[in-house]
Amino acid sequence: MTAEPTTTGGAGAAPLLAVRDLTMAFPGRRGRTGGRGAPVRAVDGISFDLAAGETLGLVGESGCGKSTTGRMLVRLLEPTSGSVTFDGRDITRLSQGALRPLRRHLQMVFQDPHSSLNPRQTVARIISDPLLVQGWSAGDARRRAAELMELVGLIPEHIDRYPHEFSGGQAQRIGIARSLATSPRLIVADEPVSALDVSVQAQIVNLMERLRRELGLAYVFIAHDLSVVKRVSDRVAVMYLGRIVEIGDKKSLYDDPRHPYTRALLSAVPLPDPAAERRRERITLLGDPPSPAAPPPGCTFHPRCPKAQEVCRTERPLLRIADPGATREVACHFPGD
Template sequence: MSLHNLTPPVLDVRNLSKVFPIGSNLLGTKPAQMLQAVSDVSFRVAQGETFGLVGESGCGKSTLGRCILRLIDPTQGEVLLAGTDITHLNAAEMRPLRQDLQIVFQDPMSSLHPGMTIRRILAEGLRLLKLDAQTEAARIAELISLVQLPADVADRYPHELSGGQRQRIGIARAISVNPKVIVLDEPVSALDVSIQAGLLNLLRSLQERLNIAYVFIAHDLSVVRYVSDRIGVMYLGRIVETGRASDLFDNPRHPYTQALLSAIPLADPRAERKRARTVLEGDLPSPLNPPSGCSFRTRCPRARPLCAAERPLLEDTAHAVACHFPDPAGTEATARATPSTLQTGEGA
């Protein structure tokens, strides 16, 4: 099945790109360099589905998330929210749609106002719903209960809560206005593993209950596998492989995906010592001066002259790969992410 035939999509990202001019001066005498942060990215997310985005730091995951939210204006492409193109809407036109498109940030401490109680923080978003005081108070109590925190949290300040509790408030704020889509930007990366587990379980239960679509951005592959229905692997601003989580982990075809999976330690120490690792040479190229052709070719063990001459296109298939010489059976990557360690924690 083609990913572009997935129906019905609540979020449809089409050929999205973002370029930042770098280094120009006020007089315009110094020409700007163009930093290609996101390049021609397309994917769809259905209601109640989780689409995971993974890749190295600097690959463009967070910039892509902010372009989807219109916190950053994309340079090219389209973002359709429930069939409505929001790409070129101005601030006034976007305001009523903000209710349907929410975000949970990586650092809950910096995203929660330190001078507001939790009650006031949650009430901020509820203003969009124009509730009376009694209904608003009941909704705040319901939200705190939904994220499995005690009722007295409402009258406390962010600094009085733990990191996990603050992130639960961030989640409560995101779901408060009944959104269709939530972008989760590294929501558990700063937390201990046991705390991560409780939050991931919470996100899954809320999705089942509220039928929300998630775009889950992370660099931890085992976390992404645990929460995602489908996954897109990003490298230097582009999606190089995408497919169902089980297909991508059991049969990785792109050499970059295979290298990422081989870096995941196995639970069995004996198997870990015996298995072959795929170690990438060199650093991530600069987006100011990306390689010609395939952007991964400078680190790819299978690179050939064609890779420098022509950029491979992402296939239009259920398990798609942008590679001239993909591994059809995924034989070069033997690692498997084991999510069992994420299933034990319940509290944060």
């Protein structure tokens, strides 16, 4: 039986966000005869909790279902099955009208800052739009937008400029300001720095960390760069082919990864010490990830796993506590070294 997802909240504290058995299956492609192929299970039954003020990093290769998960959390995509409970209320099947008052507490920051901003609107309108939807007057919304620009490190006097007049890093700050407009409790950040230069990435990460401390925000931070995830996260969940294969506090996961896939991902992260970089083992995975339209039986990682045995080919491993008294969960028949 799958272990109950854990959080870093206090004993008995209800999670801010509770995800249970969440799945997303997209229709298969149409064939030449008009029929559809097998559905693509982009997310295949994931569960986790998130405490108030906590950051959960969600990592994995491209196509593993990270971004799809993030969009389901804020109801930009409708899940095929499972549930998302926010602050004690199941929001999975709420109508758009019933969901609207809750949206002020659930916001998202997107990967490409320029494509997520309307090029025909001024920054004032972009940031204040969520407030206008919530019933704010135009004057109050504009004043709030100027305050938010200053909060994220932009010049309020530039409020009437258009997105193309800002650099990539500045545009992402505008996106962050927009997400903060309604004073949310949870922000889903979908690869928020991957489209930026390395020097600008550090500035945005530092900004998000400061905002979390000052505003008490919780983040689901989606990324493929494990060094960035380590910098911002309290806990980390590793996804492979739509499933979480390992989840736990970042220190134990980075210091002692238990799933072979986690070990392979971490072995590719550059080390700042050249001597240590030369000494360590680099784990190279064979082949490409299988198609989510036709996943292999048993453990979906077994075709690429150097430790795979017969049980891995026939029986799907469930997330379970890795060690007695530990909070880390691993979906592997043979976790550890």
